[in-house]
Amino acid sequence: MTDLLDETELDSYRDRFAAHLSQTVPGRKEFVVGSASGCTLTDAGGRDYLDMTSGIAVANVGHSHPEVVAAIQRQAARYTHVNVYGRFVVPEQVEIVERITGVTGPGMDVAYLTSSGAESTECALKLARKYTGRPKFVAMERAYHGRTLGALSVSWREEWRKPFEPLLPEVVFVPFDDLEAAAAAIDERTAAVIVEPIQGEGGIRVPSDDYLPGLRRLTREKGALLIVDEVQGGMGRSGRWFAHQNWDVEPDIITMAKAVGGGLPLGAVISTPEIFATFIDPPLSHLTTMGGNPLSCAAGIAAFDVMVRENLVEASATKGEYLRGRLGELRAEFPEAMVDIRGKGLWCAFEVAGDANVVARAMQERGVLVGSVLNSSGTVRVTPPLVVTEAEIDRFVEVLRTVLADGIGVAS
Numbered sequence: 037m038t039d040l041l042d043e044t045e046l047d048s049y050r051d052r053f054a055a056h057l058s059q060t061v062p063g064r065k066e067f068v069v070g071s072a073s074g075c076t077l078t079d080a081g082g083r084d085y086l087d088m089t090s091g092i093a094v095a096n097v098g099h100s101h102p103e104v105v106a107a108i109q110r111q112a113a114r115y116t117h118v119n120v121y122g123r124f125v126v127p128e129q130v131e132i133v134e135r136i137t138g139v140t141g142p143g144m145d146v147a148y149l150t151s152s153g154a155e156s157t158e159c160a161l162k163l164a165r166k167y168t169g170r171p172k173f174v175a176m177e178r179a180y181h182g183r184t185l186g187a188l189s190v191s192w193r194e195e196w197r198k199p200f201e202p203l204l205p206e207v208v209f210v211p212f213d214d215l216e217a218a219a220a221a222i223d224e225r226t227a228a229v230i231v232e233p234i235q236g237e238g239g240i241r242v243p244s245d246d247y248l249p250g251l252r253r254l255t256r257e258k259g260a261l262l263i264v265d266e267v268q269g270g271m272g273r274s275g276r277w278f279a280h281q282n283w284d285v286e287p288d289i290i291t292m293a294k295a296v297g298g299g300l301p302l303g304a305v306i307s308t309p310e311i312f313a314t315f316i317d318p319p320l321s322h323l324t325t326m327g328g329n330p331l332s333c334a335a336g337i338a339a340f341d342v343m344v345r346e347n348l349v350e351a352s353a354t355k356g357e358y359l360r361g362r363l364g365e366l367r368a369e370f371p372e373a374m375v376d377i378r379g380k381g382l383w384c385a386f387e388v389a390g391d392a393n394v395v396a397r398a399m400q401e402r403g404v405l406v407g408s409v410l411n412s413s414g415t416v417r418v419t420p421p422l423v424v425t426e427a428e429i430d431r432f433v434e435v436l437r438t439v440l441a442d443g444i445g446v447a448s
């Protein structure tokens with residue numbers, strides 16, 4: 037849709053959206069989407085916004101990257117969906133998995149392709165249970181792994197879990213970045229510990245340097261697997277291909293989604309051939325119709341190649357430093373509003389003393405998109421496409437300065 041809509045047409049879309057799309061968030065929708073390119077999102081009325089969210093860590097190569105668009109067009113003209121996982125060889129699946137396993141650790145050579153993050157979590161939980169023959173999972177306070185029943189079982193926030201109980205039995209939550217608590221919870225019944233190497237929806241929280249290596253040691257001691265959830269932190273977001281690579285740790289299972297499909301629905305679970313052998317005994321122990329869809333794989337291949345050619349992983353690290361440095365200037369200017377700055381690479385956040393949603397709304401009114409997170413009320417998420425320029429970061433900082441100067445962000 038390229039034509040601009042007038043007020044009547046915009047209102048009509050809003051009303052029809054409210055009437056026919058299942059609502060999970062109350063209130064009037066913010067705007068009607070028109071188009072998106074690079075770091076700019078344009079509403080259907082023609083107003084531009086600087087996108088510092090990337091559709092929550094999806095548009096890592098920027099919106100509608102020309103090479104991704106061309107790859108989608110080429111693939112759509114050849115074939116889209118042709119079979120249910122497991123029967124034919126789909127070359128695009130081979131190409132994307134070889135690329136991904138080329139940047140994961142040694143031995144992590146096999147992938148199961150999915151369509152979303154929650155689906156990757158489900159696959160990983162099943163894999164861990166079947167491989168170990170054990171029932172229990174250890175998960176983290178503030179964790180988020182998706183909203184399907186299994187993923188919900190290992191996601192922390194109680195108000196979203198309670199109404200759907202009974203969920204998976206034997207899930208124990210322990211505080212993030214607390215090895216003593218983890219040691220007390222991991223035992224001989226534990227199939228796996230599932231952890232986001234840096235917590236995303238928990239507030240972009242970076243653990244101590246000994247935490248992930250410590251979890252690795254504890255899980256090995258008890259014969260449990262270590263699942264790292266890279267759905268949000270993967271594909272260069274943290275300044276490394278995968279967030280756990282910021283530390284010296286080799287997980288058993290890696291889950292991913294979001295940016296891996298270059299904007300199309302694609303997820304992956306990566307593990308060793310030995311662990312994945314469990315899914316063929318009996319045959320069809322796991323199955324999906326749309327997982328690894330060729331169109332999504334083609335977009336993912338193009339996005340991956342853009343990441344490599346444009347050095348976007350390194351760019352994420354250096355621009356992230358620049359962004360946090362600029363935020364530091366604002367923190368010095370407005371210490372009553374901005375109380376913390378966290379992150380690695382362009383996986384970044386700042387904490388306000390007040391409500392993050394109020395800050396995000398004020399930024400949006402001034403033409404910049406940032407977001408809140410699910411499990412940490414004062415956290416403002418700043419996760420721009422990895423192609424963001426220093427000039428765009430400066431623009432974001434100047435707009436944020438005007439918001440903070442108006443007293444927005446202080447405790448109410």
Ligand SMILES: Cc1ncc(COP(=O)(O)O)c(C=O)c1O
Binds near residue numbers: 153155157
């Ligand atoms: C760490 C993490 N895991 C899993 C998910 C679920 O992904 P999806 O929304 O694609 O199901 C998310 C989504 O935000 C996430 O941040």
